[in-house]
Amino acid sequence: MSKEKIVNCVIIGSGPSGYSAAIYAARADLNPILFAGSQPGGQLMFTTNVDNYLGFPIGISGKNFMENCKKQAKRFNTVILYKNVSEVHFSSKKGGTHRINIENSSSLESKGIIIATGSRPKxxxxxxxxxxxxxxxxxxxxxxxxxxxxxxxxxxxxxxxxxxxxxxxxxxxxxxxxxxxxxxxxxxxxxxxxxxxxxxxxxxxxxxxxxxxxxxxxxxxxxxxxxxxxxxxxxxxxxxxAIGNCPNTEIFQKKLSLDERGYILVKRGSTHTNIPGVFASGDVQDPIYRQAITSAGSGCMAALDLERYLSDI
The missing domain is CATH 3.50.50.60 (FAD/NAD(P)-binding domain)
Incomplete structure (x- = not known):
């Protein structure tokens, strides 16, 4: 990808939140690019059975569930890159573009970013x-x-x-x-x-x-x-x-508003961060519920919030 390329939507993270955001963003013709990172599928890849997600009456393995999420995102032409984002440079201006540096690669610019990097257990x-x-x-x-x-x-x-x-x-x-x-x-x-x-x-x-x-x-x-x-x-x-979780926000330190534990702060009732055009969903901004279904729901919210943001600039 050339450094000058400007896209509408970059999603960082590939758990339920990231894939949900990708599906909604793709259906809104935002042509999302999703960075799956070094652990595609997130924590659910290590869950033997998912029995409490709506719509699976006999349950499903975490691995198969995430594979289904990926297939659904691809069905709507989401571009999935199995690379890590090494650094992000945010624009503080509404309508500005944000630069995403890709590990061992080039960079690209996007009008909107959805952060869905999740958390990891201690x-x-x-x-x-x-x-x-x-x-x-x-x-x-x-x-x-x-x-x-x-x-x-x-x-x-x-x-x-x-x-x-x-x-x-x-x-x-x-x-x-x-x-x-x-x-x-x-x-x-x-x-x-x-x-x-x-x-x-x-x-x-x-x-x-x-x-x-x-x-x-x-x-x-x-x-x-x-x-x-x-x-x-x-x-x-x-x-x-149950000795705690760590949000995966290391690359956003001193660039976004975080709470004392490192979780991204969002505006109440939305996925808006303190930076225009940057949204956060899933466990990276949720230290309380931390469920696949709530993560997927907030991923949907982030895509809708981004779509509305882009229509206003």
Whole structure:
């Protein structure tokens, strides 16, 4: 692509949000170019089964779901580039063009950009953690909790997300072990009180996971209690890691308005960022819901917001 080429719509990211934005933008004749990045399909590529997305009564694998999204975007002639965006130079003027630098390549200019780079979970940093993603290790109770109905599971974390995950799982699982690495919670008092009332939640403070047990899938974990250094084995079918997420916004630091955690700030009820012609959708601007269906919905919003923006300049 020549440096002088100016397009209407560049989408950065290829999860449900990015592909949804591409479909709506393409149908509006914006001729979107989508950068799939180094991890095409986003986090859903590591999800064994998607059971809670509308329109799939028997569920679908995360990989097949994202493949369908890609095919649908291509059907409307979205140009998909399997490259990373290395840098973006935003114009502060309404109607201005934004320059997108492509990793190990040239650059192009666009009147509009939709950022859908998503987020990534924080890992514990232990062996088999990534290997067993979708095979017992999960980062989303509402996504995968159903597969452990009536079984024993564990949640790692002491913040709001961990306690919300534990509370949700307690409704469908037999026993929930809540492993808190420190000797106290970081979560709100409301959530603490809710969890403390649950009879099937066992709270283990000052606890660290030493080992994930299993050959081909998660069978249990080995933990150590830091107070007395005793080691214990827990036989569980699911391990839910809830120690936080990191939005993929490194290349937008000091260029867009971000919150204290790095999530892109958008105007309430829209996908508009603080830069004209730049929109954000999906998990990169949503630290709360983080679901495939909400990401896809905000991708639709971003495309509609961009279409209206272009019609006004």
């Amino acid at each position: 890992f514990l940093g232990i062996e088999k953690e990534k290997k067993f993603m979708g095979l017992g290790v999960s980062f989303c109770a509402t996504c995968d909790g159903f597969f452990h109905k009536g079984k024993d599971v564990a949640v790692v974390g002491g913040g709001d997300t961990a306690l919300e995950e534990a509370s949700y799982l307690s409704k469908i699982c037999k026993n929930v072990y809540l492993l808190v690495r420190k000797n106290s919670f970081k979560a709100s008092k409301l959530l603490q009180n809710r969890v403390l009332k649950k009879k099937n939640i066992t709270i283990l403070f000052s606890t660290k996971i030493l080992e994930i047990i299993g050959d081909n899938f998660l069978e249990g974990i080995k933990i150590i209690h830091n107070t007395n250094k005793t080691i214990q084995k827990l036989l569980i079918s699911g391990l839910f890691i």
